[in-house]
Amino acid sequence: MGFIFCRQVPQAPSIVRWRTPSPSWFKLNTDGSSLGNLGLAEAAGIIRDSAGHVHLAFQFALGAGTSVLAELTVAWQEMELALTHGLAPLVVEVDARTVISLLKSRASGKWEVQHLIMRIVCLQQLLMADVQHVLREANGAADHLAKEVASLQLTRVLYHDDITGVLRGIVCLDRQGVPHLRRG
Template sequence: MGWFKLNADGASKGNLGVAGAGGIITNHLSQTVLAFQEHLGLTSNTTTELKAIYEGVKLCIDNNIRKIWVEIDAKVALKLIPSPSQGPWHLQNLLQQIRNLLSQTQFKISHIFR
């Protein structure tokens, strides 16, 4: 009770390629509460995955959802977010933004198979 699940995903056609991100937020009854999608232009696979997480968590916070279980299929993103390192230079700003948003919530983050 009180927890919401964010399933987020990003994809790019090639690695640098045309990309998009999206996700769905459900309540404890698996009912859809919110959903989002975004065209990202030309970017990398990892950036799209992280951008999907960022947009999903931001949408949760904007809608006063503070208990979030994030499920993602990107193991690299799963490792980068909780890591004390800053990550690759081109992802450092986005990673910090995600960490800042997550610090405003109670959260779990786990891997889900495609």
């Protein structure tokens, strides 16, 4: 009996970049995660205008939860902030395909998830929001904010003048259209 050796053909890397929303639109990028199932969860998001300028960002520690719950919570919280600050119409970019599927089907077996889905659907109508999937590599600013909150365990809203350091650099590179490589 012989062995069959299958060699996986490597895929060429693709170029990915953050794209500005259409003129007069705003874009919300979100990221949520948890350390394991029902681990410490955190979430963050950032809203920018069609010139790529930051209007606000949000970081918060959620306590125990799942990554899906964190992703949905940050989308809901940031959409609430967008509504409060008049940041509409809005493109919402989420890097979790599961969340996109849940929002399209508008159904989940868990009440806490279903509750968030219905809130987001309502906010979508109020904000004329379009929820889309984004590749992780084009979601660097939200990813950075989420990693930062994981180490600090804080909750805060940041405005344009509060954006400093590494985050300011990421936002500047995004605004200039600097690409990222996505491997296979």
